[in-house]
Structure formats: C-alpha cells, structure tokens
Amino acid sequence: MLEIKNLHARIAEDGTEIIRGLDLTVKAGEVAAIMGPNGSGKSTLSYILSGREDYEVTEGDILYNGESILELDASERAAKGIFLAFQYPVEIPGVATRQFLKVAMNEQRKYRGEDELTTPEFMRRVKEAAAELKIAPEMLRRPLNVGFSGGEKKRAEILQMALLQPKLCVLDETDSGLDIDALKIVADGVNALRSPDRAVVVITHYQRLLDYIVPDTVHVLYKGQVVKSGDKTLAHELEAKGYADIIEAAA
Amino acid sequence: MNMQQAIKMTAAETALVDAYTAQIGDLPGDGAVLSLRDTLVHELKTAGLPTRRVESWHYTDLRTLLRAVPSADPSAFADRVEPIVAGATVLSVRNGEADLKSLPEGLTARSYTESLLDGSAVAGLAVLGSDDAIGRINGGLVRGGLEIAVAEGVELEAPLEIQVAQSHGQAHTRFPVSFGPGSKATVLERHLSTNGDASFVSSVTDLTLAEGADVIWIILQQQGASDTHLGQIRFDLGKDAKLHVFVINAGGKLVRQELHGRASGEGSDLTLRGINLLGGESHTDVTFTLSHDVPHTTSSEIIRNVIFDRAKGVFQGKILVAQDAQKTDAKMSCNTLLLSDDADFSAKPELEIFADDVQCGHGATVIDIDHTQLFYLLSRGIPENKARAMLVNAFVAEIVEELEDDEALVEALEGVISAWLEKHA
Numbered sequence: 001m002l003e004i005k006n007l008h009a010r011i012a013e014d015g016t017e018i019i020r021g022l023d024l025t026v027k028a029g030e031v032a033a034i035m036g037p038n039g040s041g042k043s044t045l046s047y048i049l050s051g052r053e054d055y056e057v058t059e060g061d062i063l064y065n066g067e068s069i070l071e072l073d074a075s076e077r078a079a080k081g082i083f084l085a086f087q088y089p090v091e092i093p094g095v096a097t098r099q100f101l102k103v104a105m106n107e108q109r110k111y112r113g114e115d116e117l118t119t120p121e122f123m124r125r126v127k128e129a130a131a132e133l134k135i136a137p138e139m140l141r142r143p144l145n146v147g148f149s150g151g152e153k154k155r156a157e158i159l160q161m162a163l164l165q166p167k168l169c170v171l172d173e174t175d176s177g178l179d180i181d182a183l184k185i186v187a188d189g190v191n192a193l194r195s196p197d198r199a200v201v202v203i204t205h206y207q208r209l210l211d212y213i214v215p216d217t218v219h220v221l222y223k224g225q226v227v228k229s230g231d232k233t234l235a236h237e238l239e240a241k242g243y244a245d246i247i248e249a250a251a
Numbered sequence: 252m253n254m255q256q257a258i259k260m261t262a263a264e265t266a267l268v269d270a271y272t273a274q275i276g277d278l279p280g281d282g283a284v285l286s287l288r289d290t291l292v293h294e295l296k297t298a299g300l301p302t303r304r305v306e307s308w309h310y311t312d313l314r315t316l317l318r319a320v321p322s323a324d325p326s327a328f329a330d331r332v333e334p335i336v337a338g339a340t341v342l343s344v345r346n347g348e349a350d351l352k353s354l355p356e357g358l359t360a361r362s363y364t365e366s367l368l369d370g371s372a373v374a375g376l377a378v379l380g381s382d383d384a385i386g387r388i389n390g391g392l393v394r395g396g397l398e399i400a401v402a403e404g405v406e407l408e409a410p411l412e413i414q415v416a417q418s419h420g421q422a423h424t425r426f427p428v429s430f431g432p433g434s435k436a437t438v439l440e441r442h443l444s445t446n447g448d449a450s451f452v453s454s455v456t457d458l459t460l461a462e463g464a465d466v467i468w469i470i471l472q473q474q475g476a477s478d479t480h481l482g483q484i485r486f487d488l489g490k491d492a493k494l495h496v497f498v499i500n501a502g503g504k505l506v507r508q509e510l511h512g513r514a515s516g517e518g519s520d521l522t523l524r525g526i527n528l529l530g531g532e533s534h535t536d537v538t539f540t541l542s543h544d545v546p547h548t549t550s551s552e553i554i555r556n557v558i559f560d561r562a563k564g565v566f567q568g569k570i571l572v573a574q575d576a577q578k579t580d581a582k583m584s585c586n587t588l589l590l591s592d593d594a595d596f597s598a599k600p601e602l603e604i605f606a607d608d609v610q611c612g613h614g615a616t617v618i619d620i621d622h623t624q625l626f627y628l629l630s631r632g633i634p635e636n637k638a639r640a641m642l643v644n645a646f647v648a649e650i651v652e653e654l655e656d657d658e659a660l661v662e663a664l665e666g667v668i669s670a671w672l673e674k675h676a
Contacts, residue, residue, distance in 0.1 A: 050630050054622075078632035090627035094645025094652070100631075103641065108632035143649075160631065 001065060001199045002026040002049075002168055008059035009048050009224075018044045020224035021060070026168075026217075029196040033210055033235060034203045036221035037243050042203045043087060045221070046172040049201075050084040051077045064168065079111035083166035085157040087173040092144040097156065100144050101126060105163055129162045133189050151182035158189035169193065169200045175209035187212030207239035222247050260299065266320035268296050270421060271391055274323065279394065281370035291378065291391040300384060307382045310565040310597045311536040316505055317479060320451045324420035329445040334412040335471070335663040339439070342397055343414040344424055351397075357405030357434075363396035363425050375427055375457055379511060385483045389423050389453040396425035396454075403431035403461070410437040410660060417474075419448035426456040430464035430492075437467040437657060442482070444475035444502070456484040460492035462516065467495045467654065471667065474503040476531060483509040488548075490516030497654070498525040498537060499664065501671045506535040514541065514548035514576075525554040526647045528668065529562035529594070530675040536565040543576040552583040555647045558594035559675050567599045568613070574605040583613040588620070588646050644669055 002025065009019040018041045026032045036042050048055050049062065051074035061068050069077055092100070106116040117125070130140065133155045145153050154174055161169055171190065175183055190200065190213050202213055210218075210232065218234040219226045220243070227250035228234065238246070260268070271278075271292045280288060300317060301308035329345040342351070342360055351360060366372035376393075378386040401407065415424055430436065444450055452474065460466060474480045480503045488494055498508055514521060521541060529535050541550055554566050564587070572579045585598040600613035620642050628638035644665075651664050 052626050052630075073635065074626060074629035075632050075634045075638070078630055084630050086627070086630075090623050092624050092627065092642070092645060094647070094649035095641055100628075100641075103637070104628075104631040104633055107634060107637065111632065111634075143645075164631070 001028045001030075002201070003063040004060070005063070006060035007048070007057065007062065009044070009055050009057045012054055012056045017058075018055070018224055019048065022221075022225055024219060024226055026199045026201060028199055030217060031194065031200045031202060031213065031215045033215035033218045034201060034221055035205070035218060035235065035238060037247075038205070040221045041224040042221055043172055046084055046170050046203055049170055050074055050082060075107070076111070078164075078166075079108045081167035083161050083164060083169050085154075085161060085169065085171045085174050087176060089145045089148075089153040089157055091146045093146050095144045096140075097142060097144045098126065098140040101140075101160065101163060104160070108164060125163060129159055132162070132192070133159050134185055135159055150177035151179065154178055154182065154186050155189070158186050162189060162193065167198055169198065170203065171200065172203045173205060174202070175204055175206065183209065184212060207235050210235050220246055222250060260296070261314060261317075263317040263320045264295070264299055264314075266322065267388060267392070268292060270320070270323050274392070278392070279364045279367040280372075281368060283370050283373045284367050284376065287373060287376050288391050291376075291387045295387050295391060298381075301382060305382050307538065307567070308384070310567070310599070311507055311534065313384060313507070316534055319449070320479070321420050321449055329416035329418040332414065332416065332443065332445070334414070335439065335441065335667065336410050336412070336659050338659075339410045339412040340407070341412045341414055342399070343416065344395055344397060345416045355407065355409070357402040358399070358407060358411070359402070360397050360399045363398050363427070364394065366398050366427070367393070372425070372427075375425070379485070385453060385481045385507065385509060386455060388481065389425065389455045389483070392421070392423040392453070393425050393455075394423060399426065399428040401428075401430045401434045401436050404433045405431065406435040407437070410439060410657070412439045412441055415440070415442045415452075415454060416445055417442075417450045417452055417478075418445050419450050421451045422454075423452075424454045426454070428456065429459045430461060430466055432461040433463045434461075435465045437469075437660065439469045439471055441471045441473070442480060443473040444478055446475065448475070449477040449479070449504075450475065451479045453481040454483070456482075458484065458486040458494070460486070460488050460494055460519075462490040463492060464489065465493045467497070469497040469664070470499065470508065471664075472498075472500045472502055472506065472508065473667070474506070476502070476533075477504045479503070479505045481507050483511070486510075486512040486521075488512065488514045488516055488519035488521060491518040492516055493520045495522040495524070498523075499667065500525075500527045500529070500535050500537070501667060503535065504531075504533050506533065508537050510537070510539040512541050513544055514550065515544045517545050517547045519548050521550040523550070523552040523554075524650045524653065525566070526650065526668065527554070527556040527558075527564050528647075528671045528675070529556065529564050530559040532561050534563045536567070538565070538567040540569045540571070541581075542571040542573065543579040543581065544573050546575065546577045546579070548576065549580040551581070553650055554585040555650055556585070556587040556596055557590065557643055557647060557672070558587065558596055559590050561591070561593045563594070564596040565599075566597075567601075569601040569603065570611060570613075572602075572604040572606050572609050572611065577606050577608045579606060579609040579611065581609070581611045585615040586646075587615075587617045588643060589617055590643070640672060644672055
C-alpha cells in the first residue's frame with residue numbers, strides 16, 4: 001500500500017535536510033510503528049506523507065497503491081485516502097466542528113465522483129461515530145478544536161478518521177498528552193478501523209501506545225533513515241534498553 | 252486688494268449646493284429648520300468638503316474622493332425587498348419616502364418629515380462639530396426618514412428592519428430613535444440599492460437609550476458598486492443601558508460610516524462590532540468616537556476587515572475617558588485580513604484618558620491566511636480555494652456568532668457575508 005524509496009527531504013525555507021534516504025514498505029492490513037528519538041524525523045515524515053508544502057522532496061519517491069503521490073497536493077492525497085492524525089490538532093475559531101466534518105466528507109466524496117451525503121445521513125453517521133468515542137454532541141457545535149482539552153482534541157482526530165474512512169492512517173504521536181482512559185478510547189477507535197484493506201502507521205515516542213495498538217512491524221528512525229526493522233518485540237527491546245545500542249550499531 | 256480668495260468649488264460641492272437651491276421652497280421644515288438648513292449649506296459652500304488637512308478626514312479626503320454627485324431625481328423609485336430575517340417588522344424608506352404601516356404594540360413611528368415641519372427636529376439637526384461634514388450635508392438636504400419610539404418596558408419579539416432603499420439620484424434620511432426605560436429590541440438599519448446606478452446617500456441615526464434599555468442595532472450597508480454612502484449614528488447611553496452596534500459594510504464605492512456616542516449613565520455598556528468586506532476599487536471608512544463621561548462604564552470594540560483587489564479601508568477609533576469616569580473598562584481591536592498586495596488598510600486607534608483608575612487598551616493587526624490552519628483543512632480533503640474561503644469566512648463569522656441568542660439573525664447575516672465572499676473570492 002505504501003512504499004517509500006530512498007526518500008530525501010528538506011525544510012523548504014532553510015534547506016535543512018531532515019529525511020536522508022528513507023526506505024519503508026507498509027502492506028495493506030498492516031499496522032506499522034515508527035519509533036525513534038526526538039529529532040529523528042518522525043513528525044516530518046508524517047507531514048511529507050500528507051503533503052505539507054513546508055517540506056521539499058529532493059530525491060526518491062513515495063508510492064501509494066503503486067502510484068507516486070509527490071505531485072498531489074494535500075487535499076488530493078486526503079481524498080485518495082491518506083489521513084494524518086495530528087500531534088497538535090489545529091484550532092480554527094469561526095468554523096463549527098460539525099460544519100467542518102460535513103464539508104470534509106462531502107468534498108472527499110465529490111473528488112471521488114460520489115454523491116454528497118444527505119443531511120440526515122450525515123447526522124446519523126456523526127452521531128454514531130461520536131458515541132463510540134464518547135464525544136458529547138455539544139462538542140460538535142463548538143468551533144473546531146477551540147477550547148478542547150488535550151484528550152478531546154485527540155478524540156476529535158479519531159472521529160474524523162472514523163468518518164472519512166481513509167485507507168492509509170498516519171497517527172503522529174497520538175498518545176502525547178493523554179491519560180490512560182483517553183488513551184484506551186483512542187486506541188479502541190483505531191483498532192476498530194483495522195481491516196485487511198487498510199494500513200496504519202503509528203508514529204510514537206513511547207512503547208505505551210503499542211500495548212493498546214499492537215503493531216505488526218516496528219521500524220526505528222534515526223537521522224532521517226530507518227536503521228532497524230522488526231516485529232513487536234523490537235518495541236519492547238527499545239523500552240528496556242533505549243535507543244543507544246541500535247543507534248551505535250547503525251553508525 | 253482683497254487677500255481672501257474664494258475657494259473654487261469642486262463638481263461635487265457645486266452639485267450639493269445646486270441640489271439645495273433647486274429644492275428651496277420644497278424642502279420640508281418650519282422657520283427654524285429652514286434657517287438652520289440655510290446656515291448648513293452656507294457652511295458647506297464656504298468651507299467645502301473636508302480634505303486630508305482636517306484631522307478626522309485625514310485618511311478619507313472627501314473633497315478629492317467624491318468626484319461627482321448625481322442630481323436629485325424625484326421620480327426615482329426603489330422596489331421593496333424581503334427583510335433579511337423572515338418575520339421581521341419592516342419599516343421602509345424608499346428614495347427618502349417613509350412607508351408606515353401597522354406596528355406591534357409599544358412601537359410607534361412617524362415620518363421624519365413631520366418633525367421637520369413642526370420644528371421638533373431642529374435640535375437634532377445641529378452638527379457635532381466643524382468637521383461634521385455628514386451632519387452638514389444631511390442637515391441641509393434631509394427630506395425624510397422616521398422618528399421611532401419603543402415604549403418603556405416593551406420587549407420587541409421580532410426584529411425591526413428599517414429598510415432604506417435607493418434606486419438612483421440622491422437620498423438624505425434621518426432616524427431619531429428612542430428606547431424607553433427597560434425596553435429591549437433588535438433593529439436592522441439596512442441600506443441597499445435596487446439597481447446599479449450611482450446614488451448619493453446620506454443618513455443620520457440618533458439613538459437615545461433610557462435607563463436599562465437593551466438594544467442590538469445592526470447597520471447593514473449593501474449599496475451598489477458605484478454608490479456613495481455617508482452614514483452616521485449618534486448614541487447616548489443612559490444608566491445601565493446596553494447597546495450592541497454591529498456595522499457590516501458589504502457594498503458601496505465610497506463609504507464613510509461614523510459612530511459617535513456617549514456613555515452618559517453609570518453602568519452603561521457599549522459593544523461595537525464591525526465587519527468590512529472590501530473589494531474592487533472601493534474606499535470604506537469607519538470612524539468611531541466614544542466618550543466615557545461617568546464612572547463604571549464599559550465598552551469593547553472589535554473590527555474585522557477582509558480586503559480584496561485594490562480596495563482601501565480605514566478605521567479610526569477614539570475613546571475618551573473623562574476625568575471623573577473612574578473604573579472605565581474599554582478594549583478596542585482592529586484586525587485585517589489583507590488578501591491582495593494592492594489592497595490597503597489604515598487603522599488609527601486613539602485613547603484620551605483623563606481619569607487614573609481605568610483599564611483601556613487597543614491593538615491593530617494585519618494578517619494573511621494562517622498556513623497551519625490551511626494545511627489542516629487541506630489534509631482533510633478540502634480543496635485549497637474552498638479551504639481559503641472557509642478561513643476568510645471564519646475570520647468574520649467569529650464575531651457574528653456573538654449574536655447567538657438569535658439564530659435566525661446569525662444565519663441571515665452569515666448568509667450576507669458568504670454571498671459577498673463567494674462573489675469576490
């Protein structure tokens with residue numbers, strides 16, 4: 001589903017290279033965890049996958065379902081099924097959450113040549129998905145992410161993911177700032193979306209989230225490269241010993 | 252040798268004086284009113300329209316900007332339009348002629364022409380100062396309008412829409428409105444043009460709020476693309492009176508909306524919200540002065556501007572706090588979303604504080620679309636043009652939503668805003 005080949009990328013503004021020859025393959029149905037110390041390029045990778053213009057790809061390619069997505073802008077990538085759950089969801093005063101959800105769902109449908117949802121159908125879907133994530137209807141009337149607690153913001157991200165039904169989900173540090181109860185709700189939401197035709201990339205700093213979203217593969221990112229890959233036991237190893245050994249071995 | 256040179260009158264000045272001369276004998280008023288009109292027109296003739304050398308007109312040089320004034324056409328006729336909020340009580344003034352009909356209990360109205368004829372209008376016709384060009388033009392030429400009163404303790408259930416429609420030519424209207432003690436009302440003063448001809452409109456509204464009155468007053472200016480609109484609202488707030496003035500400029504070629512008020516009763520509160528939607532080659536000026544005369548009064552002003560094309564915008568806001576007006580709390584801000592390199596906005600906030608125990612502040616910002624917000628919307632599959640429109644809309648919608656108590660009103664105003672943005676973005 002996702003194939004990243006020898007990817008090199010830099011910050012557009014100052015030319016700092018962040019991703020330096022990254023290779024990664026994630027198959028449909030797979031949950032891949034990306035781990036690594038601070039500054040290894042984890043969040044940058046998530047932004048590049050979703051098409052943020054602040055970064056420039058200088059070499060290599062990203063294939064999604066066999067096709068390069070480098071020429072697609074962020075909204076086209078999203079409409080094709082790539083979803084990024086933000087580490088820091090963005091507050092947008094003046095845009096009601098419910099209205100935003102409706103526009104996003106319908107714009108994606110339009111792009112794919114599908115009919116727009118009727119209002120009752122939209123309401124039904126939102127109500128159902130919100131209940132699963134224990135999101136109060138009152139929250140959906142508020143401006144998007146404005147005044148939401150850390151946990152509410154993350155749940156709102158998962159709600160968007162559940163409603164948009166993407167094929168490739170990228171979760172950027174979704175566990176940061178969550179207490180254990182909120183973490184469980186969020187993990188349940190992600191697990192509910194696991195399916196043979198969907199891939200999930202979980203970017204995380206800590207093993208903790210992976211106790212609830214159990215990965216099929218684990219990849220360690222360091223200085224913009226995948227320096228080690230393995231199964232879920234690799235995450236436990238990192239938890240016990242830290243990154244030092246792996247980084248040393250890779251150097 | 253006579254050193255005093257008579258200024259050469261511009262085409263617009265000549266047209267205004269000519270309009271007066273042509274209507275002498277026909278303009279309504281008793282002796283006092285007619286003599287005041289004559290003085291005002293004489294002042295206009297000798298002083299001319301204000302230029303940038305007059306401080307309060309520095310950013311809107313009316314003498315240069317006002318190139319022409321159409322002559323008054325008594326046959327002009329503006330069509331009636333639906334109120335923007337369904338179920339609103341409508342009082343209309345079309346091409347200066349008031350149209351009165353049955354009104355809910357506690358709300359009375361009569362044609363302003365009657366106040367001119369019986370002379371009761373004369374005190375209100377005085378100008379606010381030597382730089383009050385709008386008061387002068389309007390006082391000289393005013394023909395119609397409405398005198399409205401909301402009785403003590405009356406709460407108007409439906410909003411009142413004062414519809415001031417103009418097709419072409421000139422219209423000069425006045426609206427003295429008094430709100431009795433404890434009364435409550437939402438009023439829309441809506442100026443619109445029913446065709447595209449260049450009209451010249453002046454309109455002065457004079458609000459008096461008695462003790463405890465609670466009023467939302469919305470000025471919705473939707474003039475045609477080549478119209479000149481000179482608006483002024485004066486207000487006086489009694490003890491514990493609450494006034495929320497909301498100005499939306501969504502039309503006109505040359506627009507100046509002045510707001511001049513006094514918080515003269517303790518515990519009174521003024522909220523000013525303004526949205527300027529500017530495009531094309533238009534010039535729009537919102538000029539506000541508020542005098543906190545007594546202790547324990549509050550005010551808050553937020554102006555949001557969205558500017559496209561080669562449009563120019565101006566906001567001047569001046570808050571005066573009198574020496575014994577202790578415990579005044581006043582906050583003013585002006586935020587501009589500049590969407591074109593050729594657009595221009597000037598903001599001039601001023602505080603003049605003579606009391607020592609007050610909280611006053613002001614700020615002005617000019618911003619572009621927030622790129623992080625834009626990326627967030629794009630990342631959810633919303634195409635860029637739509638995402639930008641959503642963010643522009645959000646920038647102004649935020650302050651419309653403060654009127655959340657009246658959902659139909661919020662929806663109607665948001666409709667006006669999104670329709671304008673769709674046309675211009």
